[in-house]
Amino acid sequence: MTLATSSAARSVQSRRRIRDYIYETPLIPAKHLGRETGTRLYFKAENFQLTGSFKARGAASKMTALGAGRDLITASSGNHGIACAHAASILGQELTVVLPETVSPAKLARIETYGVEVILHGSEPNLAELHAQKLAAERDDLIYVSPYNDEDVIAGQGTIGLELLEQAEGIDNIFVSMGGGGLIGGVGAVLKSFSPETKVFGVAAKNTAALAASLEAGRIVETEHLETLADGVAGGVDDDSLTLPLALSVIDEVIVCSEDEIADALRKMALQEHQLVEGAAALALAGFLKVVDKLQDQVSVVLLCGSNYDTARILPLISD
Numbered sequence: 001m002t003l004a005t006s007s008a009a010r011s012v013q014s015r016r017r018i019r020d021y022i023y024e025t026p027l028i029p030a031k032h033l034g035r036e037t038g039t040r041l042y043f044k045a046e047n048f049q050l051t052g053s054f055k056a057r058g059a060a061s062k063m064t065a066l067g068a069g070r071d072l073i074t075a076s077s078g079n080h081g082i083a084c085a086h087a088a089s090i091l092g093q094e095l096t097v098v099l100p101e102t103v104s105p106a107k108l109a110r111i112e113t114y115g116v117e118v119i120l121h122g123s124e125p126n127l128a129e130l131h132a133q134k135l136a137a138e139r140d141d142l143i144y145v146s147p148y149n150d151e152d153v154i155a156g157q158g159t160i161g162l163e164l165l166e167q168a169e170g171i172d173n174i175f176v177s178m179g180g181g182g183l184i185g186g187v188g189a190v191l192k193s194f195s196p197e198t199k200v201f202g203v204a205a206k207n208t209a210a211l212a213a214s215l216e217a218g219r220i221v222e223t224e225h226l227e228t229l230a231d232g233v234a235g236g237v238d239d240d241s242l243t244l245p246l247a248l249s250v251i252d253e254v255i256v257c258s259e260d261e262i263a264d265a266l267r268k269m270a271l272q273e274h275q276l277v278e279g280a281a282a283l284a285l286a287g288f289l290k291v292v293d294k295l296q297d298q299v300s301v302v303l304l305c306g307s308n309y310d311t312a313r314i315l316p317l318i319s320d
Contacts, residue, residue: 002249003189003245003246003249004188004189004192004193004246004249004250005189005193007151007154007155007158007185007186007189007190007246008158008161008189008190008192008193008194010151010152010154010155010158011155011156011158011159011161011162011186011189011190012162013155014057014061014152014155014156014158014159015159015162017060017061017064017065018057018060018061018064018156018159021050021056021060021064021087021090022049022050022056022057022060022159023048023049023050023056024163025044025045025046025048025049025160025163026045026048026167027042027043027044027045027163027164027167027168027301028042028043028045029041029042029043030042030043030273031272031273031274032272032273033268033272033273033285036272037289037292037295038292038296038297039292039295039296039297039298039299039300040297040298040299040300041288041300041301041302042168042299042300042301042302043273043275043301043302043303043304044160044163044164044301044302044303044304045304046160046281046303046304046305046306047275047277047278047281047304047305047306047307048307049306050086051079051082051083051086051308052079052082052110052306052307052308053079053082053083053232053278053305053306053307053308054079054157054160054183054303054305054306055079055080055082055083055147055306056083056086056087057083057156057157057159057160058080058083058147058148058150058152058153058154058155058156058157058182058186059080059083059084059086059087059145059153059156060083060087060156061152061153061155061156061159062145062150062152062153062156063084063087063088063091063093063145064087064091065152066093066143067091068091068092068093069092069093070093070094070143071093071094071139071141071142071143072084072088072093072094072095072096072142072143072144072145073095073096073097073098073132073135073136073142073143073144073145074095074096074097074098074132074144074145074146074147075097075098075099075125075128075129075131075132075133075147076097076098076099076125076128076147077099077100077103077107077125077128077179077231077232077234077235078099078103078104078107078108078110078111078231078232078308079107079232079306079308080147081097081099081107081111082107082110082111082308084097084116084145085097085111085114085116086114088114088116089114089115095116095117096116096117096118096119096132096135097111097116097117097118097119098119098120098121098128098129098131098132098135099111099118099119099120099121099128100120100121100122100123100124100125100127100128101120101121101122101123102123102124102227102231103120104231104308104309104310104313105310106308106309106310106311107308107310110308119131119132124225124234124235125225125234125235125236126225126235126236129146129147129235129236129238132144146180146238147179147180147182148179148180148181148182148183148185148237148241148243149180149182149237149238149240149241149242149243150182150242151242153182154182154185154186154189154242154243154246155186156186157182157183157185157186157187158185158186158187158189158190159186159190160183160186160187160190160303161186161187161188161189161190161191161194162190164187164191164301165190165191165194165195168299168301170299171191171195171198171299171300171301172197172198172199172295172298172299172300173198173199173200173201173288173295173298173299173300173301174187174188174191174198174199174200174201174300174301174302174303175201175203175255175284175285175287175288175300175301175302175303176188176200176201176202176203176284176303176305177203177204177205177230177232177233177280177281177283177284177287177303177305178202178203178204178211178212178233178247178254179208179211179232179233179234179235179280180211180235180237180238180241180243181211181237181241181243181244181246181247182243183303183305184200184202184247184250184251185242185243185246185247185250187200187303188200188246188247188250188251189246189249189250191250192249192250199252199253200250200251200252200253201251201252201253201254201255201287201288201291202215202247202251202253202254202255203254203255203256203257203283203284203286203287203288204233204254204255204256204257204283205228205229205230205233205234205256205257205259205262205280205283206256206257206258206259207225207226207227207228207259208223208225208226208228208230208233208234208235209223209256210222210223210225210235210236210237211237211243211244211247212254212256214237214244215244215247215248215251215254216254218248219244220237220238220239220241220244222236223236228259228262228279229259229262229263229266229279229282229283229313229317230262230278230279230280230282230283231278231279231280232278232279232280232281232305232306232308233280233283253291255287255290255291257283257286257287257290261286261289261290262279262282262283262286263282263317264286264289265282265283265285265286265289266279266282266314266317266318267317267318268285268289269281269282269285269304270318271318275304275307276307276309276314276318277304277306277307277309278305278306278307278308278309278314279309279314280305280306281303281304281305281306281307284302284303284304284305285302285304288300288302
């Protein structure tokens with residue numbers, strides 16, 4: 001059994017387990033951008049997910065597998081923390097969330113509403129991850145929940161692919177933003193297992209492109225992490241990450257986008273598609289727009305990973 005098929009099988013199991021903890025999100029035809037670009041364009045609207053991002057799936061998958069009454073710690077740039085806090089509140093789990101000091105104020109406030117313990121540590125997400133892992137290692141009863149480097153988390157994200165297979169036939173291309181690789185690994189594994197002709201595009205933000213660099217090198221590579229509108233994909237990749245070999249097996253092409261390209265995609269989503277999404281979701285659209293000339297008359301899906309945007313940051317870009 002290949003990495004992709006084993007991951008897809010876990011997604012099938014995960015879907016049964018998390019069905020009551022998530023929304024099945026719609027697949028929405030583009031209002032204007034498909035016609036404008038000469039493609040049949042759809043948006044998989046995880047921006048409408050229960051906690052405002054796809055992370056609800058992976059968190060529910062891992063935390064239902066662990067069961068109630070457990071002491072957990074996680075690290076996040078925001079969305080995974082929100083998702084874990086929500087799941088912990090339902091499952092009766094004690095949770096600590098380690099966040100970078102640069103976390104979006106809106107995401108921090110959302111996490112705090114669940115009453116979990118919050119620790120601010122480090123200037124970027126991978127430093128928060130290392131601190132959470134250190135704290136977990138110091139206590140035998142404290143379980144670390146990775147945002148991406150976990151089979152159950154990846155399986156939960158892969159349930160998006162299972163829904164897509166039921167919602168559309170003949171998907172030629174899918175565009176997925178890349179952070180740690182859990183989302184594209186999970187979704188890509190399902191699609192390559194059940195729809196191998198679908199081309200999987202991984203889209204990275206130039207300012208934080210650790211997974212893209214690692215894919216090119218065939219090994220984990222450390223990169224500089226600069227501020228990005230796509231803060232949901234910010235940070236590095238664990239040295240022992242499960243996601244790199246999985247991503248290598250399912251991704252057909254990597255696209256790297258600049259901050260200007262992400263900002264342009266944010267404006268297009270707001271003004272032409274009438275949807276406000278976070279920068280990491282616009283990143284996937286930016287990748288699509290960068291190669292759209294090669295996709296004429298094809299069916300393409302842009303995965304909108306979330307909508308937990310910082311109003312003070314996003315609205316000025318839209319009104320420019």
